[in-house]
Amino acid sequence: MIAKPPPGRLAIRLGIHGDVQGVWYRSWARQQAAILGVAGWVRNRRDGTVEAQIEGPAEAVERMYLACHRGPPLARVARIERSDTEPEGLRDFEERPTA
Secondary structure (H helix, E strand, O other): OOOOOOOOEEEEEEEEEEEOOOOOHHHHHHHHHHHHOOEEEEEEOOOOOEEEEEEEEHHHHHHHHHHHHHOOOOOEEEEEEEEEOOOOOOOOEEEOOOO
C-alpha cells in the first residue's frame, strides 16, 4: 500500500520514453528540480528509458512533470508513464546510477 504524502505534498514516479538518453536529460532534470524546488532522483534504465522520482509541494511536482514532457533541447519525449508512489523523504534531487 502506498502511504499518502502529507497534505499539499505529492510523490510520483515517471517512466520517460523516447530519445532521452545521451541528451543530458538527467542533468537537465536536476537543474529543473532545483529551479522548481522539488526533491527526488533520476536515472537511466537499461531499456533506454529514464526513470524519475519527484516529490515535494504538489504544485511544484506538477510543474516538474509538465517540464519533463519537454526535457532538454536534444531530447524527444514520446510519452511518460506516471504513477503515484510512496514518498522517500528526500531533501535534494540527485542523479542515480543506471538500473
